[in-house]
C-alpha cells in the first residue's frame with residue numbers, strides 16, 4: 513500500500529486555514545474583493561515571513577463571511593482531505609469568525625457546516641467533528657463568550673474545546689474559567705502550546721487548563737523531564753511537522769523532534785494545521801516523515817491507532833473508523 517492511500521486520521525486542522533486557494537480566489541471574485549496579493553503566479557498562497565503569513569492568512573480568510581460560505585468551505589476542505597486518504601478529521605472552528613460569538617448566529621453557521629459535512633460523509637466517506645476554539649490574543653473575556661457558544665452546542669458533533677492564536681499573549685490560567693465551562697459541558701480539551709512558547713507553555717496548559725491533548729507541543733523536547741511526564745501521563749501531541757518547518761520553528765525536517773519524542777515514549781500524531789498555507793497535505797507529511805526518519809508502515813499504523821484513540825468523537829464512531837483502519 514502506498515502512503516497516499518493509507519486511511520488517515522487528522523486531529524489538528526484549522527477550518528479557515530485549510531481553505532484551498534482556488535476556492536478562496538473564486539469566492540473573492542464572486543464578492544468582487546481584490547485579494548490578488550495573497551497568491552503567487554501559480555495560484556498558491558504566498559508570503560515572505562511569519563508576519564507576512566499572518567497578513568496573508570487574514571486577507572485570504574476575510575472573504576469567508578456567511579454560513580453559506582462556510583458550507584462551501586467545508587465541502588472544499590473535506591474534498592481535499594479525502595483525496596489524501598483522510599477518513600476522520602477534527603477541525604478547529606471559532607465562533608469569533610462564525611457569527612461574532614453570538615450563540616444564535618453561531619448555531620446558524622454550525623448548522624450549515626454540519627449539513628455540508630454530512631453530505632461529504634455520504635459521498636466521500638470522510639467523517640468530520642468540530643472543536644470550538646477561542647483565540648488567545650482576543651483575551652479571556654471573549655474566550656468566555658466562545659466557551660458559552662461551545663457549551664451550548666456541545667454534543668455528538670462539537671466534541672472539543674481548545675485555544676489557538678498568539679501563544680505569547682497572556683497566560684493559560686487566564687483562560688481556566690472558559691476551559692472549566694467547556695469541561696462541565698462534556699467537551700474534551702486541547703490547547704496550542706509548545707510551538708512558539710517553550711516547555712513552560714506546555715506545562716502551564718497541562719496544569720492550568722487540564723487538557724488531554726496539546727496542539728504542537730514539540731518544544732517539550734527542550735526539557736526531558738517534561739518529555740517523560742508527557743510519556744507517563746499519556747498526553748497526546750498533535751504534531752504538524754510541515755507547519756513547523758514552513759514557519760521556521762525548525763529549519764529542516766531532520767531537525768524536527770517528532771521522531772525523538774516518539775522514541776522517548778510520547779504519543780505523537782500527525783496533522784497539517786493550515787495545509788495549503790504551508791504547501792502540504794497529509795500525504796506530503798507521511799512522505800517526508802518516511803523519507804527523513806525511515807518510518808515504515810508499522811510506524812504509521814501505530815500513529816493512526818494512537819490518533820484514533822485520542823480522537824474526541826464517541827465510541828460508536830471510533831468503532832466504525834477502527835474497522836476501516838483494520839481493512840487497510
Ligand SMILES: [Zn+2]
Nearest residue numbers: 526676727785
Ligand atoms: Zn494550529
